[in-house]
Amino acid sequence: MTDSVKLKIDGKEITAKAGQTILQAAAMAGIYIPHLCAHRELEPWGSCRVCTVKVNGRPQAACTQPVAEGAVVESETPELVNVRRALVEMLFVEGNHVCPSCEKSGNCELQATAYRLGIAAPRFPYTFPKREIDASHPDIILERNRCILCARCVRASTEVDGKHAFDFVGRGVHKRIAVNAEAGLAGTSAAATDKALSVCPVGCLMKKRVGFAVPVGQRQFDEKQIGSEI
């Protein structure tokens, strides 16, 4: 039995390990597929759909779809690039994202992905939802206006921190991140050193009192665009 698999991504033949996802295999082969909810240290989730590719003609999320021998994967086609842009735009109009005044600006994966995809302005109207901020915790702020419901904190808190401090409540557009205490984040065992915080791709879960420690212009994605490490 062989545990290596050959597949093609945008015409390039790559070799992957059986059991890998297409996203993992692509990254190993130096191919960047845009993604937001996926995080290399966490279990696949598949909610943002930004990593959508076509596998033998069928749309699939690259972060949850396992590699298969002989699979033909399309990623950088005009159709799929347009779909990805639209999805990122949806995430922008769904929340209240104030990039110029956000502490995460320059380190934000949503912002960086939008830049890399060449998004100037969303084609969709802003929805301006009303969302609650939880600042009850002494060291952490939960700023739901910027949440993209990626579940990274949910997964990191259970898988890595062993706490289950976060989960989702509600459904549809009313879905939101909740914490494991009626009293708010202060009532949970969440700590500022938790993995749950460091994996947040946007400015939703942040440490308090670290405002502008690194000047704008010198931040992670100011230097190099997202995905350039791949």
Added chain:
Amino acid sequence: MSEALSTVVKEACTAADRDPTRLMDIVNQVQRKLGQVSPTAMDLIASELGCQRVEVESVVSFYAFLSAEPQGKIVIRVCNDVIDRLEGADAVLDAFADALGIRVGETTPDGRITLMTTPCVGMSDQAPAALINSHVLVDLDPSKARHIALQLKASGDPHRLVTKLGDGNNAHELVQSMVHNNIHQTGPVVFAEFAMGSALRKALSMTPQEVIRDVKTSRIRGRGGAGFPTGMKWDFARAAPGDRKVVICNADEGEPGTFKDRVILTERASLMFEGMTIAGYAIGADLGILYLRAEYLYLRALLESILDERRAAGLLGKGIGGKAGFDFDIRIQMGGGAYVCGEETALISSCEGKRGDPKNRPPFPAQKGYLGRPSVVNNVETFCCVARVLEQGAGWFAQLGSKGTSGTKVLSVSGDCKRPGVYELEFGITLAALLKLVGAEDAGAVQVGGPSGQLVGPASFERTICYDDLATGGSIMVFNRSRDILGIARGFVEFFCEESCGYCTPCRVGNELLKERLDTIIAGRGEPSDLAYLEELGAIMKLASRCGLGQTSANPVLTTIKHFRPEYEARLRAPQRGEQRRFDFNAAVAGAERIAGHQSVQHGAHEEHGTAE
């Protein structure tokens, strides 16, 4: 914490063996007894089960029939499905509100009665309908509603509202409901007479492989809508490693306009259970689950009694039919009011005591389903068909229907027709012939397959109902020529907004965006470019959504634009001279680009978008 609360919660947890995977049963019971699952109850449930409170909150907040806020002892849920609204549900709702002196979503000041709306309750053929706790009231009008409200205020007992019982088993002492079956046409498969055990005995005289072979030969495909070949699904589950396999019957019937499973559950439950048992034998399962939508709670006692009957007859339990080693039993899992739980992986999540979020595939349920065990999920009607295949023979079944699609289909017909109700017909009937049968010769539009299907016009009436042409899980909604097509589409879009689980971006956000633009057009502020916008948005949702809900939820918009474009165009207007209603990014930067002598860096991106807001 009140003693009552702690007693109710502890009882519910004990009844479920403190098993976190039975959380649905626990919260359903607490909700029924206390009218809410309060934050205090959540804490207590979590500590009884050894799980986190946020997990309990997550589940409670997902299902429409569960509430963290207090509700009255009596909850009135008026069905606000498109068909019910055409039949006057809005006036019924107003009458309830008026007589109770409250608005929708509120509870009377004495805390006794709560008024809400709910999506299709599966009574479109006797609309407008409402649920009052688990009792179903049908054929309502405003004066009846007012009368009911007064009676409830006086007696506080919803059961007293049940006056004239319906036909068939609706009048059974364990059901006692006013619901009508409205079976206008019976067929040889589902509604033919059935002697309990006859199909199972035949199956048990064969090997499991032979049973699956017969199911394949019959060419039966799933009746829940997707039309997957049943024999192939069973084969996958049989071949999957694992010794504790599961058979699940999908009785969530949430697709608006579908009510045929309700009638089958009322009149042919034994046939359905027999099909499940045959599936259990074929794939090697020991557990069966009937997932019953919360709206059909009134049928539960009857269904339990039929299960008992079958146990007593040796058709469920240990060594079924004298076959040593064939142990199989069925339990009923109540839902909590969520359309998405009809999607098979969401249904499994719900059975496991979780939010009704669909799961990532692979693995497929046949590989790893309920609690990681290989599971087969089939529709109520599919199990009936399979039982009949075994009883009457695969060849007999295969010659019924059309060339491509074998057997019969039970259709739920509602809307503007003389004889709404249930029809068992062979596949291959044209829409025109069906419309004649139901008394709707003057139909202007027909929604085939529910909101997730398509709205077709007279140009499509010669098309046939089968998997290769007009596929349907059973919903046929008829609209006469005077009906407002955009209003219908709007109603369906609203339904999907309510029912999206919210897991993935394209469905969670996309449905809201569809609604926004449809509203703009309905309000007379739409522009010609809005049609292309809607078509593109719909295409993106179809391509990128994670499950069938999001993949089909743009259909009401896409199929009405396709088949009824003039209805849209009549409401659009081009911007008047000088009027600028949208911000056009390209036009805005054009002047600056001319001066700079080169295109803006982002030009390529917004060029494809056309106009930006």
